[in-house]
Amino acid sequence: MQLTRRQFLKISTGTVGTIVVTEMVDLGLNTTAVQAQALSIPIKTGKQVPSICPYCAVGCGQIVTVSDTGKIIDIQGNPDSPINQGTLCPKGAATYQLVTNDLRWTKVKYRAPGSDHWEDQTLDWAMNRITELVKQTRDANFNETQDVPDGKGGTVTKRVMNTYAIASLGGATMDNEWNYTHQKLMHALGVVYLENQARI
Numbered sequence: 001m002q003l004t005r006r007q008f009l010k011i012s013t014g015t016v017g018t019i020v021v022t023e024m025v026d027l028g029l030n031t032t033a034v035q036a037q038a039l040s041i042p043i044k045t046g047k048q049v050p051s052i053c054p055y056c057a058v059g060c061g062q063i064v065t066v067s068d069t070g071k072i073i074d075i076q077g078n079p080d081s082p083i084n085q086g087t088l089c090p091k092g093a094a095t096y097q098l099v100t101n102d103l104r105w106t107k108v109k110y111r112a113p114g115s116d117h118w119e120d121q122t123l124d125w126a127m128n129r130i131t132e133l134v135k136q137t138r139d140a141n142f143n144e145t146q147d148v149p150d151g152k153g154g155t156v157t158k159r160v161m162n163t164y165a166i167a168s169l170g171g172a173t174m175d176n177e178w179n180y181t182h183q184k185l186m187h188a189l190g191v192v193y194l195e196n197q198a199r200i
């Protein structure tokens with residue numbers, strides 16, 4: 001019989017659990033509480049979807065389990081990922097709570113200049129506001145030319161078409177295609193401070 005990597009890990013994990021409980025019994029320890037705890041863990045079934053942890057540049061693989069109604073019911077490390085091999089750090093292990101959290105804010109919070117309170121705004125409103133401010137900042141700080149060293153101790157005027165007033169920092173959740181499109185947009189605006197923490 002051929003085993004997949006995931007089947008092997010599942011069997012190994014189950015075997016280790018059995019050995020630990022058996023050895024505790026051999027040592028004369030009462031394992032009732034341990035066994036009760038093991039039995040109370042619900043077995044989550046549903047469609048398993050491979051994904052990537054959204055938090056950091058390591059890019060650990062995850063398996064998102066989804067119910068028939070499309071609800072996320074579990075997120076675990078993906079044993080098939082060569083990066084994390086089924087493990088997740090505490091932050092990645094808490095990803096489930098990112099999507100299932102009653103305290104999560106789902107509206108844009110805006111506090112106007114000089115105001116002492118926050119207002120709820122729509123995502124469309126926020127997008128339009130960001131666009132206005134980017135345009136305004138770029139127009140007010142755009143450099144068509146710049147004096148740069150000429151290599152002989154003097155300067156020479158070059159056409160640069162850039163702005164130093166805007167910077168862009170991407171995150172690990174941006175995939176290759178998104179980063180490609182994003183750098184196209186930033187370069188078209190003349191942004192030169194362009195970085196991504198995922199080092200891609």
Ligand code: SF4
Nearest residue numbers: 053056059060089092
């Ligand atoms: S699980 Fe932890 S180390 Fe892995 S990508 Fe997520 S935050 Fe980074």
